[in-house]
Amino acid sequence: MTTDTFELHTAFAPTGDQPQAIREITEGVERGDRYQTLLGVTGSGKTFTMANVIARTGRPALVIAHNKTLAAQLCNEFREFLPGAAVEYFVSYYDYYQPEAYIASTDTYIEKDSSINDEIDRLRHAATASLLARRDVVIVASVSCIYGLGSAEVYRDRVVLLTVGDEYPRDKLFRRLVEVQYQRNDTALDRGRFRVRGDAIEIQPAYAQTAYRISMFGDEVENITEYDPLTGEVLSVPKHCAIYPATHYVTPPDVIDRSLMQIRAELEGQVTMFEAQGKLVEAHRLRQRTEYDMEMMRELGFCSGIENYSRILDGRNPGEPSHTLIDFFPDDFVCFIDESHNTMGQLRGMYEGDRSRKLALIEHGFRLPSALDNRPLQFDEFLERVPQIVFVSATPGEFEQRSSGHIVEQIIRPTGLVDPEVEVRPTLNQIDDLLREVRARTERDERVLVTTLTKRMAEDLTEYLAEAGVRARYLHSEVDTLDRIRIVRELRLGQFDVLVGVNLLREGLDLPEVTLVAILDADKEGFLRGTTSLIQTIGRAARNVEGRVIMYADKRTDAMETAIAETERRRAIQVAYNTEHGITPQSIVKGVAGACRDGSRQGQAGRAAGPRGRPAADPGGAAGLAGGAGDRDVRRRRGTEVRAGRRAARPDHRAAPRAAATAGPCGPGDRRRHGTPGPGAGLPAQARPGAPPPVSAEPELPPDLLFRSAAAPGLDEDDVFAALMGLPGDGLLWGEALPPVPAEPDGWDEERERRRRHDALLRRWRPVHPPDARPPEA
DSSP: OOOSSOOOOTTOOOOTTHHHHHHHHHHHHHHTOSEEEEEEOTTSOHHHHHHHHHHHHTOOEEEEOSSHHHHHHHHHHHHHHSTTSEEEEEOOOEEEEEOOEEEGGGTEEEOOEEEEOHHHHHHHHHHHHHHHHOSOEEEEEOGGGGSOOOOHHHHHHTOEEEETTOBOOHHHHHHHHHHTTOEEOSSOOOTTEEEEETTEEEEEOTTOSSEEEEEEETTEEEEEEEEOTTTOOEEEOOSEEEEOOSSSOOOOHHHHHHHHHHHHHHHHHHHHHHHHTTOHHHHHHHHHHHHHHHHHHHHHSOOTTGGGGHHHHHTOOTTOOOOOGGGGSOTTOEEEEETHHHHHHHHHHHHHHHHHHHHHHHHTTSSOGGGGGSOOOOHHHHHHHOSOEEEEESSOOHHHHHHOSOEEEEOOOTTOOOOOEEEEEOSTTHHHHHHHHHHHHHTTTOEEEEEOSSHHHHHHHHHHHHHTTOOEEEEOTTSOHHHHHHHHHHHHHTSOSEEEESSTTSSOOOOTTEEEEEETTTTSOSGGGSHHHHHHHHGGGTTSTTOEEEEEOSSOOHHHHHHHHHHHHHHHHHHHHHHHHTOOOOOOOOOOOOSSOOOTTTTHHHHHTOTTOOOOOOOSOOOSOSSTHHHHHHHHHHHHHHHHHHHHTSSGGGTSOOOOOOOSTTOTTOOOSSSOOOTTTTSOGGGSTTOOSOOSOOOOOOHHHHHHHHTSTTOOHHHHHHHHHTSOSSSSBOOOOOOOOOOOOSSOOHHHHHHHHHHHHHHHOOBOOOTTSOOOOO
16 A cells, blocks of 8 residues: 555565565554654565555654764665655765864864865755655655754745746846855856856756756747766756756845844844953954854855854744754654664764864854854754654664654564674784684685774785785775765675675665675674673674674673573574574575666756755656766766767768777777877767778877867867767757768878868857757847
């Protein structure tokens, strides 16, 4: 049974004790239970159970995970189980973040420093846009969801709605786009930009990889086209579209003037207090810094560290919490807290850590007291804003067990797999013993996880294994967000065999290829070797029939005894169930997904319907990686394939095969858009060393000519590449390809030939509109 808004993948059906868990949790949600707990062992299909509950209740859902790698995995799984829904990824967009701080004991001020990942920022925008446009939404988030984001009401009010047939003056549209932080760039279209070409206005939303072409007839919106800005491929022709702001912090101009007066009043009060206390240095420091920020806001509309004035800009009262992602959800959403034994601790701890740091800044004149209100939610505030919570964990904590109306157990795995056997071995020569076990499994093309106590030990052990001929890599908190996702994916693909980690290998990772989990120094009692940690780590080997766990320890601690006893209890229940139902355990077979497949295009039609609109048909599938440059590479390869297909379908020279690419550092067959030209670069195909017999084809152009051509007015890099391929680029270039150049074996001057072909290219190719569009204005 599914609702009208969510549709489950029909290839999966609940088995084992999943049907009972789905039924009980769904009944609890519909009954209005405030808290519930799903106690599910590793590999029992907890994500599938959550997807079924979401589909049956038909409510938007927030799924909170305690680290970005687990959130990415959950996002991919939900997209597989709920293919028609908008499943979005919302985590912190910082690859590196050093918060502003002051250490009074050493009189050390640490300036804020950060590196923002543009691709993750796009996914965050996709999440908020989906929440405002449709009901079938699942947001997989980290604890970033309780941090300040900007007002949902202001964000919604600043949406630019365009409908075919409506009157919308061009100048007014341009001003509105600039107000919501879109930048005009008539040369290169990119995320958060727009450009104007005659009567056509092209906009690429901040949350999308596709773009809209708005064709105007005077002030009337005549036509709207959604297309791929790289290939020019038309994806849909919607009747309306919604352009959401390019930033979550949208501040109308009149708000700046009001805010500056309040900031001035607070500044004078705080400076007076410092002077009365004899803190002249702090008073001077605060006045200097704050007046500089005010001048920047007055002239530019923003300043560095503007988030510290968010309470005043939002018009909130002192002490009132910030706006967060939760404010974008409707009132009836359901929250699932995955691996709640870990995530709940993070939700509790964020506020106090942030407050202690900012108090030091305020006391020493670096920030105004209002900076305290730019903060994450307190735990009680989070609970007030979330109507219903389902805790999901194999080892629920005390709060979950005490608060939940009932706890639903899910111990039986659909594949019949049982918990792995656990063996305890002495620490003497533990690395040599581990190396023998690793080699035995690499010979069978199996994977190994190794957990250590420190990041330094993980790196040193990885280096030692590599020197011993083992393909190994490490994973810990200092590895960039998207790199973590790629490392886990490469482990599954077999690009290396051993993954060494500290804490990121504990919960949630779905790695069916892993047959051995080695826990080094298992008897060192503490957070990383507590009962919960050990049970969670043991579960990493529970997705393969050959799964096994080795603990290296010289004594059995209470945590080890409890973890082993709980594993044996669950194993006994699973074996009894398999015997009763005649089930033969089978290893999980699961495809390897991309880093975090992008569902933005999947949700474009829904978002085009405007706030709370019903989704239209999906014009395209989820494609690409959420990986910055890697994503662009995927799109370029796809664009090349599309161009090649169009070219092959055309008659005459467009159907002729291209000459073999020049051999060089990039290897044969590579177009080499970058790098140093190889031997024979710039020569006709017939004149290159070792070239095949002449064919009727266009000559290869060297990279420097390509870029010089791209620098010409009206042409960008992709347009010129399309010209060289004999294809239209983004739908704005049409014409005939350059004819083949005859060989000049005698008196050949390569530079002269480059200039000649460059001039010919610019003469023959000029930007015009497609045949079905009106000519541009003079």
